[in-house]
Amino acid sequence: MTSRQLPHLSDQLFLTDAGFETWLLFQKGFNMPCFAAYPLAQLEEGRAAFKEYFSDIFDLARQNRVGVVLDTYTWRANPNWGQELGHDLDHLQQVNDQAVRDAKELRRTLGDGLNVIVNGIIGPRGDGYDPKSVMTVQEAQAYHGFQAGILACSGVDMISALTLTNVPEAIGIANAAAELGVPCVISFTLETDGRLPTGELIQDAIALVDEKATTKPAYFMINCAHPDHFSTMIPEGADWAQRIGGVRANASRMSHAELDCCETLDDGDPVELGAQYAKLRQLMPSMRVFGGCCGTDHRHLEQICAALAS
Known part of the structure; x- marks a missing residue:
């Protein structure tokens, strides 16, 4: 096992x-209430x-001599979504802990010689597409601190919050991770106009989180948006774009x-997507971390690897 960085x-x-949930739903035919993967475990x-899916990702990483950021299947494993699915806090604690143990087992059995990072995934409290209600920073820190605490105690290398729609929730998660002493990544989702669902420009959202969080996130990401939706919003050489570490x-x-x-x-065009990356x-x-979201799968990852290598 290589040393982890x-x-x-x-x-x-x-x-x-890449598109883990859409792969499970559309390509494997699983029933997924609330678009939640964790009950399938x-x-x-x-x-x-799960093993089939991640085995192919490890194979791609080995072929392309890159590291792996190995996500836990916990995007929906927070209290509100758990309640929707009929699961109490005790059950969610077991789910999040088991997800970390499962990721570590995949790293042990499939990741020999690779730099594999176990990444504890946190999703939004509400709908990742529609921020109907926005928590205060304090509310977000308390709410997401429950899941972040379990992931941290279970031994993740870092925590990533995906598909966030608003700044206060992002700051709250960053503060919760800082209190736990775990590196944190904030990933915003963007609309077709390149803005957050709450209307902010991505550069303004990044600046606000960096300014207001008790500890700056390790880096930011963008997920669940097509490159056409945001690439024109990033001027070449923009200083703030240095804070985006993955897509x-x-x-x-x-x-x-x-x-x-x-x-x-809608699985788009894998070759075109690779060129856009x-x-x-x-x-x-x-940008060091690359994967996919809705509609993507191993074909897209293969083309992204090829485009970045060339």
Whole structure:
């Protein structure tokens, strides 16, 4: 096993997963209430699918000599979504702890010789597409501190909050992670106009989180948006773009509202997406972590690897 080094402390590129939930739903045919992956970990066929999915990612990483940011399956494993699914806090504690142990087991069995980072995933309290109500920073820190605390105690290398729609929730999560002494990554989702669902420009959101959080996040990411939605919002050489350390883009150009109603998978064009990642890296030279979101899978990751390598 190689020694582990976090993405923001390394010059290495890192592969992470791509469209995990859409792969499970559309390609494997699992029933996924609330778009939650974690209940499938209790099923033998679910665990087999998880291993199949991540085995291919480890193979890609080895072929391309990159590291792996290995996510836990806990995007929906927070109190509000757990309640929707009929799960109490005790059950959620077990789920989050088990997810970390499962990730460590995948690292042990599949990650020999690779730099594999176990990444504890936190999702938004509400809908990742529609911020109907925005918590205060204090409320967000208390709410997400429950899950962050379990992930930290279970031994994750870092925590990432994906598909965030607003700044106060991001600051609250960053503060919770800082209190626990765990590196934190904040990943915002963007609309087709390149802005957060609450209307802020990405550079303004990054600046506010950096200014208001007790400890700055290790870096920021963008996920669940197509490159066409935000690439024109990043001027070449922009200082603030140095804070973006990763992208997990959608394969689809659809808006969030359209994706919410979509009954078939829009998997876009893997070759085109790979070329767009290469252009994004020119705009964001600190971008070391690359994966995908809605509609992407291993085909897209393979093309992204090829484009970045060339």
